[in-house]
Amino acid sequence: MTGFDIAVIVLVALVVIVLISAVKTVPQGYNYTIERFGRYTGTLSPGLNIITPFIDRVGARMNMMETVLEVPSQEVITRDNATVTANGITFFQVVSAPQAAYEVNNLQNAILNLTMTNIRSVMGSMDLDQLLSNRDEINERLLRVVDAAASPWGVKITRIEIKDIDPPRNLVDSMARQMMAEREKRAAILEAEGKRAAEILKAEGQKQGQILEAEGRREAAFRDAEARERQAEAEAKATALVSVAIAEGDVQAINYFVAQRYVDALKEFARSPNQKTFMLPVEASSLIGALGGISEIARDAFAARNDGSRNEGAERPVERPARRPTRIVPPTGTNVPNPPEFP
Numbered sequence: 001m002t003g004f005d006i007a008v009i010v011l012v013a014l015v016v017i018v019l020i021s022a023v024k025t026v027p028q029g030y031n032y033t034i035e036r037f038g039r040y041t042g043t044l045s046p047g048l049n050i051i052t053p054f055i056d057r058v059g060a061r062m063n064m065m066e067t068v069l070e071v072p073s074q075e076v077i078t079r080d081n082a083t084v085t086a087n088g089i090t091f092f093q094v095v096s097a098p099q100a101a102y103e104v105n106n107l108q109n110a111i112l113n114l115t116m117t118n119i120r121s122v123m124g125s126m127d128l129d130q131l132l133s134n135r136d137e138i139n140e141r142l143l144r145v146v147d148a149a150a151s152p153w154g155v156k157i158t159r160i161e162i163k164d165i166d167p168p169r170n171l172v173d174s175m176a177r178q179m180m181a182e183r184e185k186r187a188a189i190l191e192a193e194g195k196r197a198a199e200i201l202k203a204e205g206q207k208q209g210q211i212l213e214a215e216g217r218r219e220a221a222f223r224d225a226e227a228r229e230r231q232a233e234a235e236a237k238a239t240a241l242v243s244v245a246i247a248e249g250d251v252q253a254i255n256y257f258v259a260q261r262y263v264d265a266l267k268e269f270a271r272s273p274n275q276k277t278f279m280l281p282v283e284a285s286s287l288i289g290a291l292g293g294i295s296e297i298a299r300d301a302f303a304a305r306n307d308g309s310r311n312e313g314a315e316r317p318v319e320r321p322a323r324r325p326t327r328i329v330p331p332t333g334t335n336v337p338n339p340p341e342f343p
Helices: 003-022 097-102 107-124 128-133 135-153 169-247 252-270 284-310
Strands: 023-026 030-036 039-044 047-050 056-063 067-077 083-094 155-166
Touching (some): 023 030, 030 097, 039 056, 039 097, 056 097, 128 135, 135 155
Antiparallel strands (some): 067 083
C-alpha cells in the first residue's frame, strides 16, 4: 500500500467522522439542546439536523412527551389531628427543553418532592370529613400550586390525582359506627314523620266524618220537626173541622172522632214491644157499637146530599130524624175509659 492510498483512507475516515459529528437525528417526542464550548446555543427539533462539527455538541436530550410520576405513600396529619396515609400520581410535560435542562437539576426528583410537600400542606389544612369527601377540591388545589411552582422549570403540570386516602383502622370503625348512628337517626326521623302524617290524616278524616254526621243529624232533625209540624197542622185542622161540625149540631162527628181514637189505642196495644204474645178479648157488640157511629155519620151524609138534590133551591130547613145515641164500649179487661155519651 502506497502513501497515497493511506492518505486517501485517512481522508475518507476524516470525512466520515465529520459527517457523523455534524449530522444529528432527533427522534419524535424529544428535543436536544446544543452547547458550544459548554454554552447553550440552540435546540434541535425532531428530524435530521446539522451542527458545526467539533465545536457544537449535544447537551441534554429532553423527553417532550407527557410523563407519569408516581407519588409514594406518606402520612398526613389533618387539621383535626387525624393521621391518614395518602399517595397519588402526577402528570407533567416539558414545554421548554432549555429551561428543563438548565433551570433545575434532576427534574423528576424536583417535581416529586414538590408534589409531596404540597400534598401535606393542602391535606393538612382540611378536616378528615372534608378530606374524604372533597377529593376534587384537593386535586384542583394541588394542581394549581404545583403548576405555579414548576412553571420556571419549563414544565407544565397537567394533572395531579390523589389515589388512596387510608385512615387508621380504629378511625374507620368509629366512622362506620357514626354512619350507622346517622342512618338510624334518619330512619327514626322518617318513621316519626310518617306516623305524624298518618295521625294528621286520620284526625282530619274523623273530623270530616263528625262534620258530615252532625250535618246528617241536623238535616234529620229538621225533617222530623217539619213532619211533626205537618202532623200537628193536620191534627189541628181535623180538630177544627170536628169542632165546626159539633157547633153546627152534628153530634155524630164527635162519635167518629172518639171511635177513631179507640181503634188507634187498640193498634198501639197490639204493637207494644213489652211482650211477645198479646191476648185481648174483644166483645163484638162493643166493636159494632164503636163502628155504629161511623155508619150513622156516613148515612146522614148521604141523606143530607140526597135531600139537597131534591130540594135544590128551597130554603126550608131539613129536619133530621131522631137518632139513638151511640155508646162506644171498650174491650173487656182494658183500662181505656169509656167515651162520653152525647145526646
